[in-house]
Structure formats: C-alpha cells, structure tokens
Amino acid sequence: MDTMRKRLVVIGAGPMGLYAAFAAAQRNLEVTVLERDRIGESLLSWGSTRFFSPLEMNVPAWVRAALPGLPSGDALLTGPEMVERVLLPLSRHPLVNDKIRTRHRVRGIARAGLSREDFPAHPVRHEKAFRILVETREPFPAETAAGGAAPNVMPGGEYLLDADFVFDATGGYRLGNGMGSGGLMAPGESASGPAVIRRLGDMEAALQAMRGGRILLLGHGHSAAHALLALRDASQGNREVSVTWAFRSRNMRPFRETPDDPLPGRAAITAPANALAAAPPAFLDIRRGAALAALEKSGSRLKARFGAGDPVEVDAVFAFTGYRPDLSFLSELALDLAPATQGTRKLHALLSGAADCLSVPAPAAGDLESGEPGFFLLGAKSYGRSNTFLLRDGILQLEMILKHAVG
Ligand SMILES: Cc1cc2nc3c(=O)[nH]c(=O)nc-3n(C[C@H](O)[C@H](O)[C@H](O)COP(=O)(O)OP(=O)(O)OC[C@H]3O[C@@H](n4cnc5c(N)ncnc54)[C@H](O)[C@@H]3O)c2cc1C
Numbered sequence: 001m002d003t004m005r006k007r008l009v010v011i012g013a014g015p016m017g018l019y020a021a022f023a024a025a026q027r028n029l030e031v032t033v034l035e036r037d038r039i040g041e042s043l044l045s046w047g048s049t050r051f052f053s054p055l056e057m058n059v060p061a062w063v064r065a066a067l068p069g070l071p072s073g074d075a076l077l078t079g080p081e082m083v084e085r086v087l088l089p090l091s092r093h094p095l096v097n098d099k100i101r102t103r104h105r106v107r108g109i110a111r112a113g114l115s116r117e118d119f120p121a122h123p124v125r126h127e128k129a130f131r132i133l134v135e136t137r138e139p140f141p142a143e144t145a146a147g148g149a150a151p152n153v154m155p156g157g158e159y160l161l162d163a164d165f166v167f168d169a170t171g172g173y174r175l176g177n178g179m180g181s182g183g184l185m186a187p188g189e190s191a192s193g194p195a196v197i198r199r200l201g202d203m204e205a206a207l208q209a210m211r212g213g214r215i216l217l218l219g220h221g222h223s224a225a226h227a228l229l230a231l232r233d234a235s236q237g238n239r240e241v242s243v244t245w246a247f248r249s250r251n252m253r254p255f256r257e258t259p260d261d262p263l264p265g266r267a268a269i270t271a272p273a274n275a276l277a278a279a280p281p282a283f284l285d286i287r288r289g290a291a292l293a294a295l296e297k298s299g300s301r302l303k304a305r306f307g308a309g310d311p312v313e314v315d316a317v318f319a320f321t322g323y324r325p326d327l328s329f330l331s332e333l334a335l336d337l338a339p340a341t342q343g344t345r346k347l348h349a350l351l352s353g354a355a356d357c358l359s360v361p362a363p364a365a366g367d368l369e370s371g372e373p374g375f376f377l378l379g380a381k382s383y384g385r386s387n388t389f390l391l392r393d394g395i396l397q398l399e400m401i402l403k404h405a406v407g
Helices: 015-026 061-066 079-091 200-209 222-236 264-278 345-351 379-383 391-406
Strands: 007-011 030-035 100-102 104-111 130-136 158-163 165-168 212-218 240-247 284-288 292-298 301-306 312-314 316-319 375-377
Touching: 007 015, 007 158, 015 030, 015 061, 015 079, 015 379, 015 391, 030 104, 030 158, 061 079, 130 165, 165 391, 200 222, 212 222, 212 312, 222 240, 222 264, 222 316, 301 316, 345 379, 375 379, 375 391, 379 391
Parallel strands: 007 030, 007 165, 030 100, 165 375, 212 240, 212 316, 240 284
Antiparallel strands: 104 130, 130 158, 292 301, 301 312
C-alpha cells in the first residue's frame, strides 16, 4: 500500500457520492464509499417520476466519457432508470468497483482524539485524521477493504475507519418534515403507522393496491404536484379515489411556475397541477392555508383534524411536506451550518439570492467550507432543507472541492 496516498471516505452512493468516488480515484486518492442501503437508494424510491433536467445536466462530462452507451444527453430518465443506466454501470467501472461497500451505514464521525470543543476552527484540527464509526449488516468482504486491510468488525457489525478527507453525500430524502403547523409533527402523527406515505414510489405502489378510498394529500412542492397528477389519473381510471388536499399557501395556483420555463419537464408537472388547483374537479376537496392539527386512528382509517373545517376520515396520507438532512451522525464535528436550512452556512448565503434553482451562482472554493477542515457536505446534503438543489450544482461543487481543497 502507498502510505502517502490521501484517504477519502465518501458517505452515500447516490449520484454525487459515486461521481466523487470516481473523480477522486482518477486523482489517485484512496477512496472508500460507504452506503447504508443500495446504490442509488434515494432515486430507486422515485417510482416513475422523471428528472426534469436532461441527462447532460445530471452526469459530468468526465463520467460520460468513461461510460460508453449512456442514453442521449436530452433523455429525461426516471429515478430507477438513472440507477440502472448510469449509476450501476459507473459502480462497475474498474476504478471504483472494489471501493463501494453497500449496507455499510455511518453512525458517527469525529476527529481522532479531538472532541468537538477542542481547537475550534484551528488548523491543528486538520492534522488529525477523521475516525468513522460504521455499522454493517453484511459479512465484510475483506478484499474490498480500503488499502487491502480488512477492518476489525465487531460481532455487532461495527468497525472504525480512518480518513484524511470525508465527503458527506447522504442527500436529504430520508427524513420527512412534520405534517403539522410550522413543520412540527402533528399530535398522533408518530403513532399513525404505515398509512402515512412520504415517497413517490411508495405512493404509486399504494395507489396500485387501492380499489378506492379517500386520500389526504399534504404539501405544495414538486413531489405534491406529481402526487396530485397521479391521484387525478387514479380517479379517472376505474378506481373510486377521492382526495382532500391541504397546503399552507393561500394561492389559487400554489405551485411555483417559471415563465417560459427552460426545463419543459418541470412545466409539464406544475402547469397541470396548478390547473387542478384553480378549478378542482369533483374528486378533489381543497383546503388552502391549512395545516394538520391532529391525526388519530379511527378503526382501519385515520381521522385528520384541521384548525378550521370538518375533520376528514382517510385511508392513507400522502405527506409531501419536505425533507430535512440527517445530522445525527455529525454531532461530534464542529460544523458551521445555516440555522434556517441546516445546509452549510456559506452556501446558504449564496443560495438565498437565487430566484430559481437554475439561477444559483457557481460556488467559489470558500463557499463550500463546512467549518471542519477536510470535511465537506456534497450534493443535496449541502443545501439542507432547501429544495433547489440540482445535480448540475453538485458537479460544480465536486470539481471545486477536488481542485482547491483535496488536490
Ligand atoms: C422527486 C425528486 C425529483 C428531483 N428531480 C431533480 C431533477 O430533475 N434534476 C436535478 O438535478 N435534481 C433533482 N432532484 C434533486 C437531487 O438531484 C436528487 O435528490 C439527488 O438524488 C441528489 O443526489 P445526492 O447524491 O446528493 O443524494 P442521494 O441521491 O439522496 O444519495 C444519498 C445516499 O446516501 C445514503 N445514505 C444516507 N445516510 C447514510 C449513512 N448514514 N451512511 C451511509 N449512507 C447513507 C442513502 O442511502 C443514499 O443512497 C430531485 C429530487 C427529488 C426527491
């Protein structure tokens, strides 16, 4: 093993984690990717939802050059197609195929021997390696261990791994925001069980299985727009589906539309969803400016209460109230996060002036600092709760970090 090679641990094998691993391996860094589930786990949960940005915006030129036979640049792939056509072929590339450990979940990270309080923002923190606590549910494949050395996996499936650099590319599609007012969980929400659905793929599966019934749809972001159109289609099919749709906005057309949208795939969702909002058909009962006040079990159904208006009994809740990043494994790092978004503070300052995700300025190297030298939030995780992230932005971030901070 070359002891001078810098060790990079990438957390998450979504698109950004895999692009990072590939680019770092090309630069001869010693890379290990830790993925808690499967490659492309978040994208696999999109169901039939398509990217609204074309493939050429979503895949860096240096990945496209290495993978012959990719779909054309103007293709709008579904999430699972992106995994099948791009991420899995990339994961099999000889530069990275023995570097990716699926079903290895990161549980904690610290500077070896330094607590979060020791030497804050001091360069001495950079001199200490990162120490990462990993939990695995798979027998450890010794031949894929970083540098060829099998780690000492404890009987419970945990082990430690050291790194000079860490990229946290764990996205932000796992933890849903609360359904109540102000993003709080509504009373009864945590006990409401599997009838609450938060991912588009799960929603499609639930709709397929339903003969009929009433759905409560929450939210007015892009995922809610997708859900609304799927519910319209289900109500037009041979299923008796009716919907109560509650959202915070008081606008007649609550979904944000961009005049002459350069991303036609986005307009193809927001325009018809807004048309339904402005003139609701019989299947759709709309509650504007409404927040869920409580959710309680009522036999096999759920009873949803709102501040005003009658309660409604539903068979399922499709909750698209946004997502927040998982910071649980970062508590021992001294990170400089934006209070509002929980993304990095400097990046948040850059984003807050942008009217649309397409007008986010390119970040400078300093905008990507996390407060902890050598540790970077990469991809959707770097934007925290802000839903304006595009893979195009993540690719720019990655190129900047590799050029200026990792070398
Ligand atoms: C429905 C939807 C549509 C979108 N459409 C577009 C679009 O058209 N264009 C665009 O550019 N962007 C789009 N985005 C935004 C963004 O590109 C995606 O969210 C994308 O998946 C982000 O990639 P990522 O690699 O940063 O994170 P993710 O794809 O979320 O990958 C994170 C990975 O980290 C893993 N992980 C999580 N926690 C741990 C842990 N503790 N240890 C180890 N691994 C962990 C996860 O299992 C996952 O595999 C969309 C997002 C959504 C939700």
